[in-house]
Amino acid sequence: QLRVQNGFAPMVSDFESLWIRRLYGRIRDCFNRPITGVAGGRVSLLERFSTDFNRSFQFTGRLHNVLNLASYNYLGFAQSEGPCADKVEEALREGGITQGSTRSEAGRTMLLAETEDMVARFVGAEAALIVSMGYATNALNIPTLATKGCLIISDELNHSSLVTGARLSGASIRVFRHNNTRDLEKQLRRSIAQGQPRTHRPWKKILVVVEGLYSMEGEFCKLPEIVELRRRYKFHLFVDEAHSVGALGKRGRGICDHFGVDPREVDILMGTFTKSFGAAGGYIAGSRALIDHLRLHSHSAVYAEAMSVPVLAQVSSSMRMIMGEDRENAVLGQQKLDQLAINSRYFAQGLRDLGFMTLGDAGSPVVPLLLFNPAKIPAFSRECLRRNIAVVVVSYPATPIITGRVRFCISASHTRADLDYALEQISEIGDLLMLKFHKGVAPKA
Numbered sequence: 001q002l003r004v005q006n007g008f009a010p011m012v013s014d015f016e017s018l019w020i021r022r023l024y025g026r027i028r029d030c031f032n033r034p035i036t037g038v039a040g041g042r043v044s045l046l047e048r049f050s051t052d053f054n055r056s057f058q059f060t061g062r063l064h065n066v067l068n069l070a071s072y073n074y075l076g077f078a079q080s081e082g083p084c085a086d087k088v089e090e091a092l093r094e095g096g097i098t099q100g101s102t103r104s105e106a107g108r109t110m111l112l113a114e115t116e117d118m119v120a121r122f123v124g125a126e127a128a129l130i131v132s133m134g135y136a137t138n139a140l141n142i143p144t145l146a147t148k149g150c151l152i153i154s155d156e157l158n159h160s161s162l163v164t165g166a167r168l169s170g171a172s173i174r175v176f177r178h179n180n181t182r183d184l185e186k187q188l189r190r191s192i193a194q195g196q197p198r199t200h201r202p203w204k205k206i207l208v209v210v211e212g213l214y215s216m217e218g219e220f221c222k223l224p225e226i227v228e229l230r231r232r233y234k235f236h237l238f239v240d241e242a243h244s245v246g247a248l249g250k251r252g253r254g255i256c257d258h259f260g261v262d263p264r265e266v267d268i269l270m271g272t273f274t275k276s277f278g279a280a281g282g283y284i285a286g287s288r289a290l291i292d293h294l295r296l297h298s299h300s301a302v303y304a305e306a307m308s309v310p311v312l313a314q315v316s317s318s319m320r321m322i323m324g325e326d327r328e329n330a331v332l333g334q335q336k337l338d339q340l341a342i343n344s345r346y347f348a349q350g351l352r353d354l355g356f357m358t359l360g361d362a363g364s365p366v367v368p369l370l371l372f373n374p375a376k377i378p379a380f381s382r383e384c385l386r387r388n389i390a391v392v393v394v395s396y397p398a399t400p401i402i403t404g405r406v407r408f409c410i411s412a413s414h415t416r417a418d419l420d421y422a423l424e425q426i427s428e429i430g431d432l433l434m435l436k437f438h439k440g441v442a443p444k445a
């Protein structure tokens with residue numbers, strides 16, 4: 001994730017660049033480990049090792065079959081077997097792999113139209129637009145929603161795709177402190193008060209951009225408070241639900257479902273299919289007028305390849321299962337949702353009981369654990385691999401230097417035995433790297 005200061009800071013500062021070259025060159029074995037199978041509850045990885053950072057990486061040749069706590073496979077739909085995989089195989093034979101065309105030319109398949117309707121129903125909006133890449137859903141649609149003369153107010157920890165979209169739009173950008181609605185209100189007041197006289201709004205439009213679940217922090221956005229601010233200050237609200245749709249809420253409908261907020265209180269609901277649905281691509285959902293506008297003007301709709309039929313089959317079959325509309329597997333989707341919630345709470349509580357300092361809200365399927373010292377980051381990752389566990393470690397510049405962390409991604413496909421094994425091994429690593437606080441003494445993050 002990239003931070004924006006004053007809206008137009010360079011992507012990477014000189015210090016960041018030095019750090020990335022010096023540090024990451026030495027620990028590159030912890031990243032980009034080639035995967036040789038399905039990234040499901042377990043995954044096969046090829047071990048890498050780095051010698052000095054100027055040389056390209058090498059492989060030890062050792063293949064590890066590991067417990068996968070690294071992929072965003074929240075509901076376990078990334079597995080290559082089961083009802084969704086059957087639908088995908090069928091779709092591949094019937095619809096091929098590509099349309100060879102943009103959606104506005106010859107790429108709008110029936111399945112695309114049907115899946116867009118289903119997405120709209122799923123999230124509680126009038127209409128939806130599907131884009132074949134999640135990143136591009138933000139980067140190419142935000143410029144269609146805001147332009148020069150508009151103001152974008154963005155959470156400081158927003159994902160890089162949101163930052164790119166905001167920068168490409170040409171709108172003015174202000175950043176508010178992460179998940180701090182007081183600071184958001186301050187920015188709103190300041191922005192509106194710039195107009196003379198006070199009743200005049202100096203911006204063509206104000207767009208507030210937040211995420212439903214912040215994946216580096218495991219935190220939910222404070223949607224009820226933000227919606228209240230929206231009523232008072234009359235801005236447009238954009239919520240990126242990449243990590244919350246299909247993962248949060250009793251019915252898996254995302255952050256609105258979690259908080260019991262009416263989805264019509266959010267003007268633009270964005271999400272991706274790469275996490276909970278085990279597929280690829282993204283969507284924007286909202287009013288019919290909004291979606292008609294995007295279909296005509298968004299470069300992702302006009303100039304980019306339409307989503308391929310097998311991917312659409314994965315999206316629609318997994319979504320149908322979550323909605324309980326797949327009669328043969330009517331309860332499977334709900335079971336997955338319940339299992340994800342149980343697993344997430346069990347694992348996070350297990351880490352805290354062991355004396356680790358974790359971040360995030362209760363029920364988040366992403367559980368970050370603070371490692372503090374940058375030197376412990378590669379050590380943690382390597383120890384995990386040695387014990388057949390895949391994790392993602394994150395450090396500066398994606399996080400502040402002293403709050404480097406490991407992120408555990410929990411899935412409905414993890415069994416209790418998987419989670420217990422992980423907790424036991426992580427406990428040993430915690431002792432080895434002196435990461436634990438005494439029970440009950442871990443400071444609140």
Ligand code: PMP
Binds near residue numbers: 272280
């Ligand atoms: N938004 C957020 C909040 C994300 O975390 C990501 C990727 N992890 C994206 C957008 C981009 O989605 P995709 O990976 O599907 O391109």
